Amino acid sequence: MPRRHIRTLLLSLALSFLALASAHAVQPDEVLADAALEARARAISAGLRCLVCQNQSIDDSDAPLARDLRLLVRERLKAGDSDQEIVDFVVARYGEFVLLKPRFLPHTLLLWFATPVVFAAALSLIWLAHRRRKAAGQSLAPLSTMEKRQLKRLLDEG
Amino acid sequence: MIAETGHYALILALGVAIVQTLLPLIGARVRDPQLAAVAAPAAQMQFVLVAIAFIALTTAYVTSDFSVANVWQNSHSAKPLLYKFSGVWGNHEGSMILWVLILTLFGAAVATFGRNLPRQLKSNVLAVQGSIGAAFLLFIITTSNPFIRLSPAPFDGQGLNPVLQDPALAFHPPFLYAGYVGFSMAFSFAVAALIEGRIDAAWARWVRPWTLAAWMCLTLGIAMGSWWAYYELGWGGFWFWDPVENASFMPWLAGTALLHSALVMEKRDALKVWTILLAIITFSLSLMGTFLVRSGVLTSVHAFAVDPARGIFILAIMGVFIGGALTLFAWRAPLLGQGGLFAPISREGALVLNNLLLTTACAAVFVGTLYPLALEAVTGDKISVGPPFFNLTFAPLIVPLLLAVPFGPLLAWKRGDLVAAAQRLMAAACLALAAVVLLLALNQRGPWLAPFGIGLGVWLITGALTEIAYRVKLGQASVSEIGRRLGNLPRAAYGSALAHAGLGFAVIGIVATTAWRSEAILALKPGETAEIAGYTLSFKGVAPRQGPNYRERVALLEVTRHGNAVTKLTPSKREFTVERSSTTEAGIQASWRGDLYAVLGDELNNGAYTIRLYFNPLVRLIWLGALVMFFGGAVSLSDRRLRVGAPKRAQAKAAAISAAE
Numbered sequence: 162m163p164r165r166h167i168r169t170l171l172l173s174l175a176l177s178f179l180a181l182a183s184a185h186a187v188q189p190d191e192v193l194a195d196a197a198l199e200a201r202a203r204a205i206s207a208g209l210r211c212l213v214c215q216n217q218s219i220d221d222s223d224a225p226l227a228r229d230l231r232l233l234v235r236e237r238l239k240a241g242d243s244d245q246e247i248v249d250f251v252v253a254r255y256g257e258f259v260l261l262k263p264r265f266l267p268h269t270l271l272l273w274f275a276t277p278v279v280f281a282a283a284l285s286l287i288w289l290a291h292r293r294r295k296a297a298g299q300s301l302a303p304l305s306t307m308e309k310r311q312l313k314r315l316l317d318e319g
Numbered sequence: 320m321i322a323e324t325g326h327y328a329l330i331l332a333l334g335v336a337i338v339q340t341l342l343p344l345i346g347a348r349v350r351d352p353q354l355a356a357v358a359a360p361a362a363q364m365q366f367v368l369v370a371i372a373f374i375a376l377t378t379a380y381v382t383s384d385f386s387v388a389n390v391w392q393n394s395h396s397a398k399p400l401l402y403k404f405s406g407v408w409g410n411h412e413g414s415m416i417l418w419v420l421i422l423t424l425f426g427a428a429v430a431t432f433g434r435n436l437p438r439q440l441k442s443n444v445l446a447v448q449g450s451i452g453a454a455f456l457l458f459i460i461t462t463s464n465p466f467i468r469l470s471p472a473p474f475d476g477q478g479l480n481p482v483l484q485d486p487a488l489a490f491h492p493p494f495l496y497a498g499y500v501g502f503s504m505a506f507s508f509a510v511a512a513l514i515e516g517r518i519d520a521a522w523a524r525w526v527r528p529w530t531l532a533a534w535m536c537l538t539l540g541i542a543m544g545s546w547w548a549y550y551e552l553g554w555g556g557f558w559f560w561d562p563v564e565n566a567s568f569m570p571w572l573a574g575t576a577l578l579h580s581a582l583v584m585e586k587r588d589a590l591k592v593w594t595i596l597l598a599i600i601t602f603s604l605s606l607m608g609t610f611l612v613r614s615g616v617l618t619s620v621h622a623f624a625v626d627p628a629r630g631i632f633i634l635a636i637m638g639v640f641i642g643g644a645l646t647l648f649a650w651r652a653p654l655l656g657q658g659g660l661f662a663p664i665s666r667e668g669a670l671v672l673n674n675l676l677l678t679t680a681c682a683a684v685f686v687g688t689l690y691p692l693a694l695e696a697v698t699g700d701k702i703s704v705g706p707p708f709f710n711l712t713f714a715p716l717i718v719p720l721l722l723a724v725p726f727g728p729l730l731a732w733k734r735g736d737l738v739a740a741a742q743r744l745m746a747a748a749c750l751a752l753a754a755v756v757l758l759l760a761l762n763q764r765g766p767w768l769a770p771f772g773i774g775l776g777v778w779l780i781t782g783a784l785t786e787i788a789y790r791v792k793l794g795q796a797s798v799s800e801i802g803r804r805l806g807n808l809p810r811a812a813y814g815s816a817l818a819h820a821g822l823g824f825a826v827i828g829i830v831a832t833t834a835w836r837s838e839a840i841l842a843l844k845p846g847e848t849a850e851i852a853g854y855t856l857s858f859k860g861v862a863p864r865q866g867p868n869y870r871e872r873v874a875l876l877e878v879t880r881h882g883n884a885v886t887k888l889t890p891s892k893r894e895f896t897v898e899r900s901s902t903t904e905a906g907i908q909a910s911w912r913g914d915l916y917a918v919l920g921d922e923l924n925n926g927a928y929t930i931r932l933y934f935n936p937l938v939r940l941i942w943l944g945a946l947v948m949f950f951g952g953a954v955s956l957s958d959r960r961l962r963v964g965a966p967k968r969a970q971a972k973a974a975a976i977s978a979a980e
Contacts, residue, residue, distance in 0.1 A: 188920070189842035189929055208355045210703045218563045218705070261705025268700055272690045283675050286635040294660065 186221050188228070193235055202235050205244055209234075210259050218261060225281060322387050324533035325375025326466035329416075331425070332368035333456040339426075339449030347514075352438065358445035359430035363450055365418075366427035373407075373420045376465055380407050382623070383447030384474035388963045389413065389465040395478040395897050396869045405489030406479045411613060412465035414492060419455050421493075421500040425529065426452065430926075431468065436525060443511035446505075451503055454636045462629045478897035479868070489545040495540030495567055499605040502574055509595045510644055513651040513950020523585035528956060530581060530598075531670060533664040535952035541567050550715030553903040553918045555836070557829075557941055560709040566608035572681035573601040574633045574946040576674045583670050587659040590667070592652050593674070599648060603641040604681070610637055611688075665735040671726035672907060676720040676796025721775050721826065724819055725782020743789050747781035765834040772830030781821030783816040805829065818948045829939035832913070834902075842927040852934035854957035855879045856888070856914055859917070861928060869893045871904070874919040874928065878908060890919040890930075914938050935978050 187206075206220035211227040217249040219227040219234075230251065237247045251259055263269045331384040339361035346354025376389070385391040393410040394403060402409075433441050459465075482488075492515030496766050533748050544564070549557045556566065580594045580879040609806040610633045661667035661737040687704045725747060729740040754777040758770035788794075789811060791804040839851050845860035858873040873891040877884070895901065910916040913936035920929025 186931075187840050189840050189923075192840055202858070208705075208707055210705065214705075216705065218561065221556070246587060256701070258701040258703055261703050262707035262711075263702045263704055266692060269690075270687060272694075272704065272708075273941065275686040275690075276679060276716075279682040280675075280679045283679060286673065287671060291663065 178185070183287050184224055186227075187231065191228070191231055191235065195237070198235075201244060202229055202231070202238055205234050205238075205247055208261050210261050212255060212259060320639065320842070321375050321378050322384070322466045322468065325372040325466070326919070328358075328368045328371040328375065328881065329456060329466075332372065332419075333460060335365045335368060335559060336449045336453035336456055339365060340446050340453055340534065343446040347443065349440065354512045354787050355438065355442035357378065358442040358449070358728050362423070362426040362430035362445045362448065365449070365711075366423035369416070369420050369423045369452075372466075373416050376413060376416060377407050380404065384472075385467070385474070385476050386468050386470070388467045388469045388598040391469055391473050391476045393476070393479050395868065397477040397897070398479060398484070399867050401486070402479055402484045405483070407490045408481050409647050410485045412459070412463045414496075415455065415613070416465060417460050417493060418496050418500060419452060421496050422448070422452055422455065422503060425501060439515060440508075440511055440522075440525075442505045443514050447507035447510045448503065451507070451640065454639070458629075458632050458636065473603060474879050474895075478895065479870070481893065481895040481898050481900055482551065483749075484868075485551060488551075491539075491540055491543040493542060494536045498533050498535075498537020498540050498574075499567075499608060501529060501536060502570060502598075502602045502605050504529035504533065504575075505574075505577060506640075506644065509598035509818065510647060512655075513644075515649045516651050516654040518591055518595065518655050520558075520585050520588045521876075523581045526598070527578070527581050527585060530574065530577055531952055531956050534571070535949050535956070537571050537574060538566065538662060538945055539949045541571060542942050542949075546942050548820055549938070550907060551902070552903050552930040553905055553914050553931075555905075555914075555935050555938075557832070557938070558629045560648075560687075560706045562688050565785065566611045567687075569681050569684050569861075570601055570608060571605050572677050572684065573597065576677040576681070577601050579670045579673045579677075583667050584657055587661065587667055589659045589661060590671070591655045591676075594693050595655065595676070597674070599641070599644045600678075603637070603644070604685075606633075606637045608638060611906075618623060635806055650974060659733070661732070662734040664737050666727065666732045668735070669723065669730050670725055673720065673727065676716050680713055680716040680720075683716065687712065689741060692753065715768050717738060718775070720770050721779060721822070724779055724822070725785060728786040728815060728819075739962060741781055744785055747778060747785045749791055750781045751775070751778035769834035772834070773827055776823045776825075776827035776830065779826060783818070783820040783823065786819075787812070800904035811955045814951045814953075814958065817951030817954060819951075821944045821947030821949075821951055822960045823944070824940045824947055828940030828942075828944060832935045832941070835936045837934045839932040841930050842923055843930045844927045846923075847928070849932060851932045852913075852915070852936075853880055854885065854934070856917070856932065858928075858930065864891070866893065868897060869895045870918070872878060873929065874906075874917075876906065876917055877928075878915065888917045890917045892919055909939060911939070912936060 187203075193202060207217045209230060211217045211219045211222035211224055211230075213224050213226050217227075219230045220294050234247055234252070237250060242250070244312060248260070257264065263272060265273060278300045320914075326869075339358055342361075343355045343358040346352065346357070376387075377385045378759050379390050380394055381400070383390065383396045387414050391586060393413070396407045397452050398406065404412070408414040426445060429441070430445060433444075436444070439620065449455060505526055508522065508529075511521055538867070539563075544567070545557045548559065577597045579588050580597055583590045584594045589947070598836035612880070613629060613633055621917050659667075687708050691702050691704050691784075694702060710895070720724070723745055726737070726740050729735075729743055751774045755770045755774035758773055759767070762770055789803045790808055793801060793980040796804065805938070839849060843849060843858040846859055848855055848857040850856070854876050856876045859877060861872050861874045864871050871893040872891050876885050876888040876890070878888060886908045888908060891904045893902045895902060902920060906917040906919075913934055916933040916935055918931040918933075920931060922928050
């Protein structure tokens with residue numbers, strides 16, 4: 162195995178242990194004194210992905226990189242940035258991969274529209290099937306008086 | 320010698336599986352019933368052989384035979400006995416053996432108990448089941464053989480990932496697999512029906528018990544995984560929309576839809592083509608789950624090894640089975656024909672709505688899980704799809720479904736009366752609304768939507784009770800009449816009411832804990848106290864302790880409430896010596912109000928420790944709900960009408976009753 166591969170392997174092993182042993186997320190020294198600001202920090206953090214973890218937000222992860230990002234978010238908040246400005250800043254730095262909720266862009270159109278399209282398609286298929294049956298004259302007409310009488314006679318006999 | 324026996328048994332099982340696949344199909348072609356009859360004993364034989372292989376591997380684990388490479392890699396002599404057992408499936412090779420063991424168990428069960436199945440259908444079902452077995456046995460023998468020896472044998476093993484050394488996780492895979500693989504039965508029945516080009520209500524009656532059993536196991540398997548994540552990962556989350564979780568959730572959604580559409584097919588002979596397609600889709604999603612988890616496309620705790628050869632092999636298996644089944648479907652489905660008619664407002668209509676919403680929700684999860692992989696493969700762009708996306712797309716589909724659930728069982732077959740159903744549900748709706756109003760008045764914090772979520776859960780529970788009350792004519796008939804009706808009500812009715820109520824419990828648990836959990840992140844020195852949700856916790860300090868195969872540092876927190884001692888919490892951090900990694904064990908005090916949850920963090924410079932406290936209100940209801948759903952499935956499964964070979968008399972009686980209505 163070439164040395165580069167071994168290094169990658171070791172690195173990914175180390176990272177996966179970091180991810181597994183997580184549990185510690187926000188540290189006491191990170192928490193902002195201003196409760197409203199801290200609440201905003203938590204909300205922003207929950208939407209940002211920890212880049213070295215498996216599908217965890219930086220709010221849930223204790224990886225050093227996640228801590229750096231949490232501190233960064235809080236610093237920008239204290240500097241008076243809006244939530245949107247902070248998210249934009251992080252995306253500019255780390256790319257779109259950091260967003261747990263993908264942005265609405267040409268390459269995510271399919272992602273966002275797939276579910277409504279499936280729903281609409283399924284609904285129209287059901288409607289078409291229903292109409293085809295109706296058109297075939299198979300609609301459920303209520304029993305006529307004649308038929309009701311016949312049915313009653315049959316049931317009474319039985 | 321034992322390992323070689325296991326290896327040999329696996330290869331024999333492959334041979335038997337090939338015979339089980341080919342002879343019945345040839346027999347059907349040349350009209351030789353004796354060739355077709357080979358399927359049943361072959362299915363039983365295949366199970367016995369795979370069981371021998373499984374027992375051989377288990378023996379190697381329990382006796383710590385480190386000359387077997389798989390045991391050396393995943394076990395250690397100092398490991399507790401339970402985890403020596405669960406270590407068998409705590410790795411890729413062993414878990415695939417478990418997969419095939421359960422597959423052949425289902426096949427053998429059909430061979431043994433399916434005496435009332437038509438001969439042709441039975442041998443075709445077993446042939447399809449045999450072909451799945453053959454594919455996976457070939458996969459194990461060529462790419463994932465657990466019986467390879469090491470020479471010289473190492474002195475001791477490398478241990479099992481500490482995260483997997485846990486009681487709930489020991490039994491999570493067998494249940495999950497029983498669910499995944501159980502849906503292969505529905506698949507085999509569907510393909511067999513397509514091969515014959517004939518299908519009727521009896522088909523649905525035969526396929527339902529197997530699907531129900533698989534669904535029950537999958538429900539429990541998912542709940543165990545979620546429970547484990549809750550107490551082990553250390554921040555009290557219970558569902559993360561992780562790709563691996565989604566991989567098990569998609570077959571569950573599709574399987575739930577299948578259970579309901581098979582009901583329509585059994586009772587009304589309608590939705591035949593759709594039910595067949597859904598059976599194929601459900602098992603395809605199970606296969607995809609196996610592929611996603613086993614191939615290493617998603618790297619996580621579950622992907623034990625990343626090996627492209629395995630990924631490509633499973634992808635090929637998927638391609639052949641899914642592609643083959645869908646081709647057969649496109650070719651033969653038009654032969655199946657239309658079934659009974661029904662008006663849009665009817666029991667059938669309600670079940671169509673159920674299927675529409677469940678399969679669309681399943682599609683939402685599917686797209687969210689696979690889109691990042693597909694996008695990266697096509698354009699190279701890397702994006703993340705996380706919980707915010709799933710909550711946004713999943714909830715709008717599931718909330719209307721949950722609102723509609725109580726209506727379904729109250730609508731008549733063929734043509735229902737929505738107004739009458741709504742009138743019957745009046746009491747249930749009032750109770751749910753009362754819960755909403757009460758909570759809105761009391762709600763100090765948390766989102767304003769939360770009381771409505773709780774109301775939805777209450778609505779599901781009261782709605783389920785309404786169904787039973789309506790069917791026994793509560794408030795109309797005399798007490799003795801009600802008692803008689805309660806006794807006569809088919810178990811399936813109790814089963815579905817229980818399952819729907821269980822869903823309600825789970826909804827309440829999810830909403831309550833998400834909206835109203837409290838959290839405190841503290842740096843505590845020994846002797847200091849903290850308060851959360853009415854509890855006072857005093858931190859006594861941290862002490863070391865030695866476990867069987869780990870060392871841990873245990874914190875002691877004494878909990879009081881209104882001055883009365885409640886309990887002592889002992890969250891800890893474990894260092895596993897052999898595996899050289901650590902886990903966090905939360906200290907949890909469970910009560911009906913909710914869970915008090917404490918996690919020990921690192922020691923800080925000034926002698927203080929990071930301690931995290933959570934109070935998760937009503938969180939137990941999530942898993943209690945899943946258990947109730949499982950139990951509802953079991954009650955329904957014990958209904959004599961569902962048992963294979965139900966007496967004809969019951970059928971005739973039921974027909975007379977529905978005619979009288």
